[in-house]
Amino acid sequence: MSHAIRFDQTGGPDVLQWVPLEVPPPGPGEVSLTHTAVGLNYIDTYHRSGLYPVPMPSGLGCEAAGVITALGDGVDGFSVGDRVAYASGPLGAYAEARTLPASVLVRLPDAISDEVAAAVMLQGLTAQYLLRQTYPVEAGETILVHAAAGGVGLLMCQWAKHLGVTVIGTVGSPEKAALAKANGCDHTILYRQDSFLDAVKDITGGEGVPVVYDAVGKDTFMDSLACLQPMGTMVSFGNASGAVPPIDIGILAKMGSLFLTRPTLFSYIADRERLDAMAADLFNVIAKGAVKVQINQRYPLVDAAQAHRDLEARNTTGSTVLVVS
Structure with missing residues (x-):
């Protein structure tokens, strides 16, 4: 049985619970993943606190990296064993494993580690659209x-x-x-x-x-x-x-x-072609060392509540990942 962080009421970090959760097999257009690392982002606190309302009960988290374990019907361009990451889709990244649409995934190049991908997908794609699309700096x-x-x-x-x-x-x-x-x-x-x-x-x-x-x-x-x-x-x-x-x-x-x-990231990455182009741009500047990802905090996934406390107290710097053991 897999486990995940869930919450059935909004509030402070204490509402987050570590619970067993059955992972359904992938349906048409879906894949199943085993997560290796999960990204922590400020938007997660908005969902947990109720600032951004979500249906209850709910999973949490938008961003993770992992390995594909099963493919649903009609999935093209991915294979079992592929290393992938994502920064959108239904909430629920705070989990050891999950099933989600293949359309939100990007394949990870060898130069990008799972932890770096989990730390940078949402924040890095955000930086990309802000600097290169919303207001293209010169x-x-x-x-x-x-x-x-x-x-x-x-x-x-x-x-x-x-x-x-x-x-x-x-x-x-x-x-x-x-x-x-x-x-x-x-x-x-x-x-x-x-x-x-x-x-x-x-x-x-x-x-x-x-x-x-x-x-x-x-x-x-x-x-x-x-x-x-x-x-x-x-x-x-x-x-x-x-x-x-x-x-x-x-x-x-x-x-x-x-x-x-x-703006919101999810508007920019809703189109598959744009998502692939944005991810390629991000991975390129990381691979050549122009942008270095600072993973300054790591927490076991089960300790997500403490990670939220530290984030909201502004006691973190750079990026934070929740490690899946």
């Missing part, structure tokens, strides 16, 4: 990345630096500032003690930046808008400090004809 630009020492932030700093972009990043401590700088962040701002708006204006000579990438949400939203150049783009892609309250969109006009978007 060499010579200066950008603002909030939570620059987080999992997505560290990947974005490295990737943007590789593309010739100057990165300003907000961080919560001197230790996180050092980590962000070691990963390509040119200017770090300790947001708890300094105004990031004042710092950005100072760094840019009063001009501001063409784009802000903001995964923090409520606490940074308005000052992030004020950091933008006229016709700049505000990319709000997370709510670590809470959801952004409703706003009068007229403020976008008053602040310089600004653009505002709230």
Whole structure:
């Protein structure tokens, strides 16, 4: 009997339970996997807490790597024994094994380990669409990345630096500032003690930046808008400090004809061809060393609740994986 993390009510990390779970055989278009590593992401806490409602009871987790153990009818392009990873599909990645649609899987090249794949699929594909699609950065630009020492932030700093972009990043401590700088962040701002708006204006000579990438949400939203150049783009892609309250969109006009978007990874990877292209782009920059995945925390899958406590307390840096024994 396989085991998985499940929850039957929303709340804090204590609602997560380690339970036996039967894995059904794959149906048409599906595969069965044995997981080797599972990615921990902030969106997991949104599902667990109820910020992003899900039907109860529920599994948890969007991202994992593993080995295919069985194929359903009509599955092409995969074989039993293939190493694969995914960053979407029904919730339930916090499991020793599962069955899910083959359409969400990508095959892993030899240069990408299972732990790296589990750590980077969701965060790395997020960095890819943010930097290469939502607002395609260009060499010579200066950008603002909030939570620059987080999992997505560290990947974005490295990737943007590789593309010739100057990165300003907000961080919560001197230790996180050092980590962000070691990963390509040119200017770090300790947001708890300094105004990031004042710092950005100072760094840019009063001009501001063409784009802000903001995964923090409520606490940074308005000052992030004020950091933008006229016709700049505000990319709000997370709510670590809470959801952004409703706003009068007229403020976008008053602040310089600004653009505002709230993208999600799942919109970008819904198309199979786009998913394959994004994954190839991500694996390429990792394989050639332009982007290094920092797995700074590992927890046994059974200890997922403690991993959530540490993540929400901002006691983690880089990426975290839940290891399947």
